[in-house]
Amino acid sequence: MASSDETPGQMPPGDGSVPPGKPMTVGQHIIDKGAQMTQSLKPIKQMSQHVCTFASYSHDMTRQIETHHYVSRRNQDFLQCDVYDSDDPNGRPIGVEYITSDMIFETLGPKEQKLWHSHGYEITSGLWVNPRVPEMIQKPELRDLARSCGKFWCTWQVDRGDRLPFGAPALMMSPQGVNVGMVDLVKKMNDNYRILSEELKISRIDIAIPEMTNSYADYWMQTGKGFAIDIEKTYMHTISGDMAPPALRRSIEGTIVATHQTKRHSA
Amino acid sequence: MEGVNVSTHPEIPGEPTQTGTALLEKATATIQGFGPVNKIHQHLCAFHFYGHDMTRQVEAHHFCGHLNEEFRQCLIYDRPDDDGRLIGLEYIVSEQLFLTLPDEEKKFWHSHEFEVKSGVLFMPGVPGPIQRQDLEKVAKTYGKVIHFWQVDKGDNLPLGIPQVMMALTRDGQLHENLAKAPQQQALIMHMAGIISYDNT
Numbered sequence: 001m002a003s004s005d006e007t008p009g010q011m012p013p014g015d016g017s018v019p020p021g022k023p024m025t026v027g028q029h030i031i032d033k034g035a036q037m038t039q040s041l042k043p044i045k046q047m048s049q050h051v052c053t054f055a056s057y058s059h060d061m062t063r064q065i066e067t068h069h070y071v072s073r074r075n076q077d078f079l080q081c082d083v084y085d086s087d088d089p090n091g092r093p094i095g096v097e098y099i100t101s102d103m104i105f106e107t108l109g110p111k112e113q114k115l116w117h118s119h120g121y122e123i124t125s126g127l128w129v130n131p132r133v134p135e136m137i138q139k140p141e142l143r144d145l146a147r148s149c150g151k152f153w154c155t156w157q158v159d160r161g162d163r164l165p166f167g168a169p170a171l172m173m174s175p176q177g178v179n180v181g182m183v184d185l186v187k188k189m190n191d192n193y194r195i196l197s198e199e200l201k202i203s204r205i206d207i208a209i210p211e212m213t214n215s216y217a218d219y220w221m222q223t224g225k226g227f228a229i230d231i232e233k234t235y236m237h238t239i240s241g242d243m244a245p246p247a248l249r250r251s252i253e254g255t256i257v258a259t260h261q262t263k264r265h266s267a
Numbered sequence: 268m269e270g271v272n273v274s275t276h277p278e279i280p281g282e283p284t285q286t287g288t289a290l291l292e293k294a295t296a297t298i299q300g301f302g303p304v305n306k307i308h309q310h311l312c313a314f315h316f317y318g319h320d321m322t323r324q325v326e327a328h329h330f331c332g333h334l335n336e337e338f339r340q341c342l343i344y345d346r347p348d349d350d351g352r353l354i355g356l357e358y359i360v361s362e363q364l365f366l367t368l369p370d371e372e373k374k375f376w377h378s379h380e381f382e383v384k385s386g387v388l389f390m391p392g393v394p395g396p397i398q399r400q401d402l403e404k405v406a407k408t409y410g411k412v413i414h415f416w417q418v419d420k421g422d423n424l425p426l427g428i429p430q431v432m433m434a435l436t437r438d439g440q441l442h443e444n445l446a447k448a449p450q451q452q453a454l455i456m457h458m459a460g461i462i463s464y465d466n467t
Contacts, residue, residue, distance in 0.1 A: 041310055077282060088302055234319055
């Protein structure tokens with residue numbers, strides 16, 4: 001029915017805005033404010049960091065994007081991130097990333113590990129940035145995060161022109177030494193935040209990247225292949241056998257998503 | 268009917284956050300900008316079930332913000348407190364936008380009319396008149412939900428691959444022990460999506 005590596009159908013007509021739609025009405029702003037005043041929104045208030053970094057699509061490593069992660073920490077070994085394509089208030093929500101320490105990562109089986117990527121390179125090379133935070137303050141945390149791995153699902157492929165979130169979720173991978181082709185992207189980020197990734201790289205030279213043996217993270221580096229996600233049809237398990245008449249049960253379809261490995265590609 | 272699936276809140280493995288880390292992050296939280304996230308202004312509570320398995324139902328706490336009048340994004344948590352796990356995302360569009368989607372894409376989306384009218388979808392803590400105004404709009408929208416973390420299975424980490432979820436569209440679909448509104452009769456819905464990790 002859909003695959004994360006296939007081109008989506010026709011875009012909605014209109015002025016090309018992403019997403020399309022009318023501007024917010026005054027009425028809606030008032031409702032919003034009303035809700036905001038009476039609700040506590042606790043999980044959102046747990047977000048304590050903004051990270052700007054880069055990622056590529058597992059099924060097409062030539063497609064590289066700048067990402068903005070809004071991070072909340074659950075414990076010393078686990079963080080969850082809401083990911084946007086920009087730090088602007090109008091940034092589009094493009095996915096979710098989970099981050100675990102190397103200790104937790106090593107408890108995962110190979111099949112699961114293949115979906116994860118390491119963070120050591122992107123931190124030590126100065127690609128990962130915490131905007132506005134002095135490097136000296138951030139360093140202890142970066143030292144820790146350089147040992148972590150992430151699992152990043154992208155649900156909206158804005159970079160290919162999708163005006164709405166089409167298709168299947170895509171697995172994302174992190175920058176590694178072999179695929180730095182993102183010179184323009186990095187320069188744009190550097191200009192935006194008035195920093196230099198090259199300088200950060202020098203200041204982070206003492207951050208160690210763990211040597212993980214038997215790790216299946218960054219699987220594409222070992223095999224040259226990535227993963228795409230497919231959505232397929234299947235039959236849905238319903239609430240109880242005798243609730244639906246047989247005719248209705250036959251017409252109940254579901255969809256299954258599997259993964260397929262992409263063709264060998266060069267990064 | 269009896270519900271066999273109750274949302275669990277499995278403990279995430281790992282050490283408690285160290286004081287130094289917590290202090291650092293308190294500092295970063297005050298220094299940095301949180302532009303897109305600052306637009307998240309509402310909490311909506313509803314239920315989702317797995318596209319391939321209607322018996323697996325999950326309480327879904329949506330934290331929503333508007334990108335424009337016709338498009339909302341929601342972060343989905345398993346609980347509305349400080350300890351909530353980020354288990355998924357939902358995109359919500361107006362009917363006008365929904366109708367512009369290609370037919371194949373429409374199949375991954377669900378309507379909100381039933382959930383709103385039955386009272387299963389609601390905004391905790393918001394006074395009735397305000398809630399009603401917004402829910403009248405939500406009733407005419409469509410959502411696409413992807414979950415990444417199967418907490419109902421007891422997963423203590425977000426394992427496996429994403430799941431396309433669906434929402435209630437008729438009476439009787441919701442397990443009684445999860446329902447907050449009175450139950451009525453039963454019927455079943457049509458299509459759903461799931462992502463299963465087939466091997467490589």
